[in-house]
Amino acid sequence: MSDTDIVRIQVAGSDGHAPYEVLIGQQLLGELAPLIGPKAKRVAIIHPEALEATGEAIREDLAAQGYEAIALQVPNAEDAKSAEVAAYCWSVLGQTGFTRSDVVVGLGGGSTTDLAGFVAATWLRGVRWISVPTTLLGMVDAAVGGKTGINIAEGKNMVGAFHPPAGVLADLGTLETLGKHDYVSGLAEVIKAGFIADPVILDLIEADPEAATSPAGPHTLELIRRAIQVKADVVSGDLKESGRREILNYGHTLGHAIERNERYKWRHGAAISIGMVFAAELGRLAGRLDDATADRHRAVLASVGLPLTYRADAWPKLLDAMKIDKKSRGDLLRFVVLDGLAKTSILEGPDPSVLVAAYGEVSG
Numbered sequence: 001m002s003d004t005d006i007v008r009i010q011v012a013g014s015d016g017h018a019p020y021e022v023l024i025g026q027q028l029l030g031e032l033a034p035l036i037g038p039k040a041k042r043v044a045i046i047h048p049e050a051l052e053a054t055g056e057a058i059r060e061d062l063a064a065q066g067y068e069a070i071a072l073q074v075p076n077a078e079d080a081k082s083a084e085v086a087a088y089c090w091s092v093l094g095q096t097g098f099t100r101s102d103v104v105v106g107l108g109g110g111s112t113t114d115l116a117g118f119v120a121a122t123w124l125r126g127v128r129w130i131s132v133p134t135t136l137l138g139m140v141d142a143a144v145g146g147k148t149g150i151n152i153a154e155g156k157n158m159v160g161a162f163h164p165p166a167g168v169l170a171d172l173g174t175l176e177t178l179g180k181h182d183y184v185s186g187l188a189e190v191i192k193a194g195f196i197a198d199p200v201i202l203d204l205i206e207a208d209p210e211a212a213t214s215p216a217g218p219h220t221l222e223l224i225r226r227a228i229q230v231k232a233d234v235v236s237g238d239l240k241e242s243g244r245r246e247i248l249n250y251g252h253t254l255g256h257a258i259e260r261n262e263r264y265k266w267r268h269g270a271a272i273s274i275g276m277v278f279a280a281e282l283g284r285l286a287g288r289l290d291d292a293t294a295d296r297h298r299a300v301l302a303s304v305g306l307p308l309t310y311r312a313d314a315w316p317k318l319l320d321a322m323k324i325d326k327k328s329r330g331d332l333l334r335f336v337v338l339d340g341l342a343k344t345s346i347l348e349g350p351d352p353s354v355l356v357a358a359y360g361e362v363s364g
């Protein structure tokens with residue numbers, strides 16, 4: 001791939017939402033204005049503290065093209081996904097005179113794009129927004145699919161909306177400043193895509209796990225492209241998670257409970273890594289998943305430096321948190337499990353002893 005090549009992945013429209021494209025490449029800033037379009041007068045670029053310079057550069061570029069552009073800085077990471085920060089953004093939009101033809105740009109990792117998408121979904125009951133992910137996790141997962149939202153003390157992403165972006169610009173150059181810990185966190189969602197739908201992803205990582213932990217690795221583009229394709233295929237058929245989309249939640253039932261227990265100070269990918277080990281053990285104990293595939297979870301996640309275990313004494317709190325997971329129905333706990341590699345299914349209401357036994361494998 002040369003610096004000017006752009007890979008384009010289509011996401012189908014549904015439920016009255018237009019189709020859109022995910023662009024993967026280098027130096028994609030020039031693609032932003034065409035996506036914003038001529039009808040917008042104002043653009044708000046919502047970005048985290050860590051990307052102040054990039055946010056300002058984009059603001060200047062859009063201002064030079066005639067837009068009334070503002071850079072709206074929010075806290076780093078999960079601290080941005082709060083009702084208070086959303087309310088701050090609404091105030092700024094109000095003071096700026098933001099109308100229904102104006103556009104929000106979410107620049108940053110998944111925390112920022114989840115917040116920016118939620119602000120766009122709720123402002124005037126929904127304005128156009130564009131996602132510009134700058135983390136591996138944002139590119140392969142959060143920026144695509146239109147799930148937007150914020151956290152509350154009671155649970156992760158508990159308040160939100162399905163509001164797809166008008167486009168996604170995944171500029172690989174932005175990954176160069178991302179810390180190793182954050183890059184590796186994103187690999188958890190890449191590995192998830194491997195287990196639920198595209199095992200070639202697992203083969204590529206297992207061939208050289210160390211290389212996979214850096215954006216300079218030989219398979220970076222292919223890993224990103226494959227993971228986005230998995231996500232795009234799934235959300236194209238089920239935007240509002242009435243069926244197949246649930247597979248993207250593999251590892252998230254326990255993972256989100258861990259994030260809540262850590263008061264959202266952990267990186268999402270680290271929690272989801274442990275959640276996938278748990279889901280694999282559930283599948284194995286339910287007699288659905290073979291030993292080799294269950295063991296492969298630990299091997300591949302550990303090979304890139306992701307965590308596999310969590311505190312034994314946390315179980316009662318985690319169980320409580322899982323009860324209000326979005327996949328629960330009434331008192332019924334529901335988990336995405338594997339019946340084999342890339343064969344997902346739902347395990348409903350597992351016996352409490354099976355849950356405890358699976359957690360025993362995670363808590364050592």
Ligand SMILES: NC(=O)c1ccc[n+]([C@@H]2O[C@H](COP(=O)([O-])OP(=O)(O)OC[C@H]3O[C@@H](n4cnc5c(N)ncnc54)[C@H](O)[C@@H]3O)[C@@H](O)[C@H]2O)c1
Nearest residue numbers: 048050076077109110111134135137141142147177178268
């Ligand atoms: N909406 C979805 O479908 C979806 C999917 C997966 C995850 N998520 C959400 O995504 C969030 C996690 O996102 P994340 O892993 O991208 O982390 P993040 O957004 O919290 O970012 C991690 C850190 O990296 C910084 N950062 C971002 N880009 C940078 C760059 N290019 N250089 C240097 N620093 C940079 C951020 O400021 C932050 O401090 C979670 O809240 C999770 O729930 C949403």
Ligand SMILES: O=C(O)C(=O)C[C@@H](O)[C@H](O)[C@H](O)COP(=O)(O)O
Nearest residue numbers: 141145147156157245248249252326
């Ligand atoms: O897009 C989806 O659907 C997912 O489940 C992707 C997950 O990786 C992501 O973390 C998502 O935000 C979780 O959604 P939630 O509905 O469980 O909050």
Ligand SMILES: [Zn+2]
Nearest residue numbers: 189252268272
């Ligand atoms: Zn996730």
